[in-house]
Amino acid sequence: PLFTAHMQVDSEQQATGLASAVTANLDANAFKKLYPLEYLLRWLNEGLRPDGRTLGRARPLSIGPGALSNTQGSALVKLGATTVLAGVRVHVGEPSPTDAAAGSLGVVVELAPFALPDVRSSMATELQACVTERLQNALRPLGLEQQLGLKPGKAAYHIQLDTYVLNADGSVLDAALLAAVAALQNTRLPLTKDTKEGGVAVLQADTPEAVGMEHKQLTLPHMAVAVTCALVGQHLLVDPTGEEEAIADSCMTVVVDTKGALHGVYAGGRALATPMVLMRCVEAAKLRHKEVAAQLQQAEQSKPMQQ
Numbered sequence: 001p002l003f004t005a006h007m008q009v010d011s012e013q014q015a016t017g018l019a020s021a022v023t024a025n026l027d028a029n030a031f032k033k034l035y036p037l038e039y040l041l042r043w044l045n046e047g048l049r050p051d052g053r054t055l056g057r058a059r060p061l062s063i064g065p066g067a068l069s070n071t072q073g074s075a076l077v078k079l080g081a082t083t084v085l086a087g088v089r090v091h092v093g094e095p096s097p098t099d100a101a102a103g104s105l106g107v108v109v110e111l112a113p114f115a116l117p118d119v120r121s122s123m124a125t126e127l128q129a130c131v132t133e134r135l136q137n138a139l140r141p142l143g144l145e146q147q148l149g150l151k152p153g154k155a156a157y158h159i160q161l162d163t164y165v166l167n168a169d170g171s172v173l174d175a176a177l178l179a180a181v182a183a184l185q186n187t188r189l190p191l192t193k194d195t196k197e198g199g200v201a202v203l204q205a206d207t208p209e210a211v212g213m214e215h216k217q218l219t220l221p222h223m224a225v226a227v228t229c230a231l232v233g234q235h236l237l238v239d240p241t242g243e244e245e246a247i248a249d250s251c252m253t254v255v256v257d258t259k260g261a262l263h264g265v266y267a268g269g270r271a272l273a274t275p276m277v278l279m280r281c282v283e284a285a286k287l288r289h290k291e292v293a294a295q296l297q298q299a300e301q302s303k304p305m306q307q
Helices: 002-025 028-034 036-044 122-142 172-185 242-247 275-302
Strands: 061-065 073-079 082-093 104-111 149-151 155-167 191-194 200-203 225-232 235-238 250-256 262-269
Touching: 028 036, 036 225, 036 235, 036 242, 061 172, 061 275, 073 172, 082 172, 082 200, 104 122, 122 155, 122 172, 122 250, 122 262, 155 172, 172 225, 172 250, 172 275, 225 242, 225 275, 235 275, 250 275, 262 275
Parallel strands: 104 155
Antiparallel strands: 061 073, 073 082, 082 155, 149 155, 191 200, 225 235, 225 250, 250 262
16 A cells, blocks of 8 residues: 555656646747737736837837829838728819818728738728728818818819728727828829819829929828727736737727827727726827827938829
8 A cells, every 4th residue: 555655646746747847848839829818917027028029119110101103192001010001092073062162081991801810700890990980080180171172162172091901910090090191191182274164174294284283282280190008907008919909908099199189089898998097098199199200201201292
């Protein structure tokens, strides 16, 4: 019996040792897949994130105005891996039914088939609807429609802003709004001329009549910037990745303008964000606005306007 007891003890020790060895040898990727929250919290508790950023730091941002040659305006924005392409198409037609001296601005958001692991999922449908609505809300205060009138009651410009999400790896509204603003600022409205019938016709830029004429540009009274934050435990992350958003207890997106005025606050997730957390996100958005505005201005100066 004593020998049997020793054998049992040895077996238990071996089993414990084997379990410890398996745990010790479990690589980071496997641990991340099995325990995503615990994996992330280990980083956050040290003040860092798995990609090396601090909690309040956004991912690298690139802005490429004039990315498309067959539109009146365009821009390609990359925020980390999140990638959004915006294109502006303009045509001349009758003025808005509600304002004889105004045009119109239509906004369409689409997700590329490869933007998410499964773009046919309900999450993809919800994301597309949310980004569309919030993008429209962010652009509405700009009042661009009033700049699009050509001849009261006769003709006006009508803008179609097509926004394509090529990769949705977190903070999609942030990138989409920036791409939209950059594309609108890059837009050159078509040249026009009055017709004998009292209407307005589009004038081709390569015709003799167009010599010396300048394309009208849109004037944005302020620049709106969206900043998304994610709350994981007690940690607030600025510009979360898709993985961080999926793990987060709640996510908040704040839209602010040049003066720091709020143009939208959106929150969602498993838990409600406290007023203190929302205030922290607003402050982060105001700081982020300065960085983004400066980078956008630099990008505009280094890129030619659409032809």
